[in-house]
Amino acid sequence: MVQLSVFLLSLLAPGVLYTMNNIPAFQEPLPILGLGMVILGSVLLLLLLAVRHKTKVDPLFYVFAEFSFTCMVGLINALEQDGFISGFMSFYIKKGEPHLSTAYAVMMSYWEGVVHFILFLTIIHRMKSYRNLGLLWVGSSIAHQIVLIPGVVIGKYGSNIRPAFWRNIPFFLAPFWAASLLFSRPTEMPVITADKVAAEQKKSLLSRPVDLLLSLLLLGCMAFSVFRGFVVLDCPLDFCFTYIYQYEPYLKDPVGFPRVMVSLEKKSLNAGVSVLCSWCHIGASLHSRTPFTYRVPADKRWPVIALNVLLAAAPALLALRCHNNPAYFMKPVPKGQTNDQKKKD
Numbered sequence: 001m002v003q004l005s006v007f008l009l010s011l012l013a014p015g016v017l018y019t020m021n022n023i024p025a026f027q028e029p030l031p032i033l034g035l036g037m038v039i040l041g042s043v044l045l046l047l048l049l050a051v052r053h054k055t056k057v058d059p060l061f062y063v064f065a066e067f068s069f070t071c072m073v074g075l076i077n078a079l080e081q082d083g084f085i086s087g088f089m090s091f092y093i094k095k096g097e098p099h100l101s102t103a104y105a106v107m108m109s110y111w112e113g114v115v116h117f118i119l120f121l122t123i124i125h126r127m128k129s130y131r132n133l134g135l136l137w138v139g140s141s142i143a144h145q146i147v148l149i150p151g152v153v154i155g156k157y158g159s160n161i162r163p164a165f166w167r168n169i170p171f172f173l174a175p176f177w178a179a180s181l182l183f184s185r186p187t188e189m190p191v192i193t194a195d196k197v198a199a200e201q202k203k204s205l206l207s208r209p210v211d212l213l214l215s216l217l218l219l220g221c222m223a224f225s226v227f228r229g230f231v232v233l234d235c236p237l238d239f240c241f242t243y244i245y246q247y248e249p250y251l252k253d254p255v256g257f258p259r260v261m262v263s264l265e266k267k268s269l270n271a272g273v274s275v276l277c278s279w280c281h282i283g284a285s286l287h288s289r290t291p292f293t294y295r296v297p298a299d300k301r302w303p304v305i306a307l308n309v310l311l312a313a314a315p316a317l318l319a320l321r322c323h324n325n326p327a328y329f330m331k332p333v334p335k336g337q338t339n340d341q342k343k344k345d
Contacts, residue, residue, distance in 0.1 A: 003124050005050040006065045009043060010117070013072035017088040027091040033163040043069050058127050060134065060181060063174055067141075068120045070171070075113020081106045081289065096164035099148075099157040103287035104257040107280040108144055116140065131182055132323070138179045139272030145172040147260045147277070155256020192327050200327040211328075214318055221314045224307065225262070232262045246297065247304055250285035253294040257284070271319040278312035 016039055020026040026035055047065050051057050080089045081101055093101050100109070119137050123130040149168055152158060205212055231240045232251050244251055251258045261277050282305055285296045296304045322329055 002051060002061075003121055006047075006068050006124055007121065009046060009050075009065070010068045010072040012043075013069055014076060014088065017073065017076060017092075021088055021091045027095055029095050029162045029164065032092065032096045033167060036164060036167055040066065040069070060178055061124065061127060063178055064120045064123050064137075067171075067174075068117060068124075071112045071117040071120065074109035075117070078106050078109035078113060081109075092164070096162055097152075098160055098162075099152050099155070099255070101289070102255050102257070103284035103289040104151070104255060104261075104280055105148070106287065106289060107283035108148070108276075110283075111140075111276055111279055112144070131185055131187070134178065134182045136272045138175045138182065140276045141175040141272075142172075142179075143264060143273040143276050145175070146264055147257055147280070151255065151257035151260045153256075154259070156254045158256070189326060189330070192330065197327050197330050203328075208328075210321065214314070214321060217310070217314045218318065221311050225311065228262045232259050247300045248285065248296060250281070250290060250294045250296065253284075253290065271316045274315040275312045278308045282308045 020032075020035065025031065043066055044062060047062055051061070076085070077089050077092075077100055079085045080087075089100075099105055116137065119133060123133050123137070126133075145168060149172060152161065152165065205215065227240075227243075228248075228251065230237075231244050231248075235241075251262065258281065261281055264273065264277060284290055285294075285304070286301070287295075
């Protein structure tokens with residue numbers, strides 16, 4: 001029932017945007033910001049009414065439900081910028097956040113409107129056990145804002161920041177608050193015998209082929225990320241020059257997002273961060289809204305896509321490995337505490 005209520009509230013977004021797009025009084029910078037805050041406050045009030053009969057409500061429920069509404073706004077933006085619909089976002093692009101018309105922002109909007117929206121509905125459906133899914137969203141959402149906010153400030157839209165841009169601040173802070181709550185909760189771990197934990201922790205890396213391959217893959221991804229960082233910083237070496245002009249000219253796009261994204265990926269192996277960054281980067285570097293000179297050359301398209309997919313896959317595979325077989329990463333078993341040793345005693 002609660003999940004249905006959140007879904008129905010999200011469906012109000014198209015009507016709200018269409019109304020604002022057709023009333024001139026709502027289309028000035030300050031009214032856009034003010035009305036946006038009023039709408040989000042109204043959504044929160046409706047959520048409070050929807051769960052008023054419950055004796056105890058997880059505070060993060062309101063975060064996930066509120067963000068579900070903004071996910072629908074993101075999806076509408078992506079569909080309108082790609083020409084599938086019209087009449088919803090033109091006022092906001094002109095007087096609110098012009099950068100949302102860029103290829104990178106469009107790909108971010110698709111990610112929000114599809115991946116985050118499904119994630120939120122899934123979390124709300126299983127509110128009693130969602131720590132891992134919640135942390136996946138935290139990483140993805142923080143990456144979104146860390147790329148978006150600095151990218152706008154240092155990019156070509158930095159000289160045209162409108163009041164509505166600052167509504168991103170609470171959306172930037174909320175995932176950090178969510179992370180602090182999630183990390184304070186018990187980790188969802190399977191029950192594994194002490195013998196198995198001890199046996200796994202005695203194995204060397206060479207006797208764990210999957211971990212060895214993952215380690216090599218992660219090292220390769222880290223090296224490639226550092227290399228792209230040098231490329232973005234205008235490294236004068238010939239192979240850096242060749243790469244940026246013949247493989248990924250999008251890294252020089254003046255919108256600013258690619259430079260911030262490359263700096264971010266050098267510092268993080270979080271699965272949500274890597275998948276989001278790779279999705280947005282690949283999509284934007286091929287998107288028609290990116291100027292032709294900054295798009296990936298047609299003859300280099302597949303190598304570039306493959307490299308970026310690997311950057312996304314490596315942390316995701318590591319997270320999957322840790323989730324499916326966590327014995328090696330559990331707390332070491334004190335000497336004399338394994339099941340076999342207890343039996344001998």
